[in-house]
Amino acid sequence: MxxxxxxxxxxxxxxxxxxxxxxxxxxxxxxxxxxxxxxxxxxxxxxxxxxxxxxxxxxxxxxxxPEPRAAPQVSAEGPVLPVLHDDAALVIVNKPPGIVVEPEGRAASVVGLLAAQRPPFDVEGQALPGVVHRLDRETSGCLSFARTDVAAAALLRAFQEKRVDKRYWTLVLGQPPAQGRLEGPYARDPADPRRFTTRVPSARRAALSYEVRERFANAALLEIDLDTGRTHQIRVQLSEAGFPVLGDSLYGAPEARTHAAAQALGRQALHAFMLELPSLTSGQLIRVEAPLPEDFLRALAVLRGG
Structure with missing residues (x-):
């Protein structure tokens, strides 16, 4: 107790x-x-x-x-998660592509794997890590989890108060300007409930800034600075700006899905490479970077003519 x-x-x-x-x-x-x-x-x-x-x-x-309840229905079978930071309040991992964050049936999830590989956790009465932000199944990179209810509440406040810096790398089709900002309304697409869009009136806003890091023939590597964390936001805003993410099966144009680099990657070209947030134990800033996974490096090699 x-x-x-x-x-x-x-x-x-x-x-x-x-x-x-x-x-x-x-x-x-x-x-x-x-x-x-x-x-x-x-x-x-x-x-x-x-x-x-x-x-x-x-x-x-x-x-x-009471002591946290075990969650026997959560699968603990899967790869060992690369840990970027670990302390008494939170754990930050480099999420592999192809794994969902939260449990869905019997498939491996980051929550289930982390609970088995890096205990203890005690969030909402269960021995499971606290989820405060998420990445899509196909997106790789930095993802943080709380160890306790107090840590989960503090981490959520940090996100709400814009004290968390999240940066992504993505490969897009086309030749975007050297830098830019995309901002506007954001809502579920009334024509397709699986999708989101900036092209309908909404009180919710979405905003991001980007900078071109490398150019290729009809493609570019962008660094994304997220101001808001809406579902599918990067993919939606870049696609509707005319620069779809390579390999994106939902929002990408046909050329973005069939591009040679997208074929080499085998998923959407999106990687959360950096996360900076206040420590919940010392108050100092924690900054971690997740190295690019092999599939993203393969796509870059194709674009560079390798």
Whole structure:
């Protein structure tokens, strides 16, 4: 059992115990807070409480949280994940292409592999890493995970407050300007629910900046600086700007899918090469870089005439 004490501020007087805990304790949703209260794991002045109890402010809540539950349904079979950073709060890995982040059926996932290869984790009552940001199945590169509820909450705040720097490398068709910025509305495509688009009115915005790192015959290597982290964002914005990602089966033009470099790669040419974020233990910046995988290097060799 993990023991925790929570001080109730004066301004929380009159609030229900279950709702207060669900807001104040990271990883403790309303249902889980109620379950812990009903089990007798929550006490005030040594006495058990009811979920509906009204707080008066100033009291101390004692909370006992059970050890995280194992997740036997999550597959632990798969490749060893390259670890770029590991501490008591978070783990950053170099995600291989072709593996989903979160479990889907019996297939290998980064979450399942990491839980088996780099324990311990205790997030939302399970012995699984906390997912705060994601990469598509085919995208490789830097991906961070929280070890605890507190770390997950802190990491989420860092993303929301724009204190995380994410950079990608991608190969695109065409000859884009040396640098540029793409910004506009972002929403699911009403004509195809699998796709997203910038071409419909939406309150949600998407923004990125790019810089050409190397040019080839009718193709280019771009460095992408993401301002927002929308689903499929890089692929959508570059495609709709006229520079589709090579090998992109959903948004790429036929020439981008059949290009010799795309054939050598065998997937979309997108790699999260750098991640910089504040340490959750020391407060200093953590910066990691993920080397390009072999398939991306093969595609570059084709483009360079190798």
């Amino acid at each position: 993990a023991h925790q004490k929570v001080q109730v501020p004066r301004e929380s007087a009159g609030e229900r115990l279950d709702r207060f805990l669900s807001k104040q304790v990271p990883g403790l949703g309303l249902e889980r807070a109620r379950a812990l209260i009903d089990s007798g794991a929550v006490r005030i002045r040594g006495k058990k409480c009811q979920a509906t109890r009204k707080l008066w402010g100033g009291e101390e809540i004692e909370l006992e949280r």
